[in-house]
Amino acid sequence: MNKGTWDIIHAQYITSAVRADQYPTPPLIEAAFIGRSNVGKSSLINSLCRRNGLARVSSTPGKTQTINFYGLQAKRTTEGQEERADFYLVDLPGYGFAKTAKTNKDKWSGFISKYLSGSDNLGLVCQLIDIRHKPLDSDIESYHWLLDCGLQVQVILTKADKLSKNAAMAQKALFKRELGLDDSRIMTYSVTQNTMRSELIGRIMTALEGHY
Incomplete structure (x- = not known):
């Protein structure tokens, strides 16, 4: 049976936290986003959710200083049957803070x-x-630390529209070699290309489905 394509149909800010007792309730399955400061994380989240301003975009590296939780709902339709799934998108502070004590x-x-x-x-x-x-x-260190924690990691190469297609392919091949990745664990992303949005949503939902 061919299953339909997942799409994000609702997204809202829930809460910010720095301690476990501040995490939202009820608990839901989570997909976390992390990266170096100024990697384009907020722009990607807004693109993914189709909500400009959902995650605040700043030109100042290290602006996100808390763990921010967003409530998302995804939907797909398979042979006339609608399926919905709720989860938290978790926006983590960037590593490599440029201007912090x-x-x-x-x-x-x-x-x-x-x-x-x-x-x-x-x-x-x-x-x-x-x-x-x-x-x-x-x-590289962060990637291996995440694996050592037993976490499933999807590497996303952002700002792909800033390079030519050939240059982007060459960079992706470089990261695959350096991190020991196959194509299922790495992808490029551009906030200007909707096909990449659909691909990323599909990968997220595939990873989360086993947890529902």
């Missing part, structure tokens, strides 16, 4: 680590990396 870095990395290593509801982590740059040590 070391004490803040330590504090933030502490509560981010506690969330990533301690959440029972985390079904997928989307790690965003700027496609225009070579793999940085912080990206």
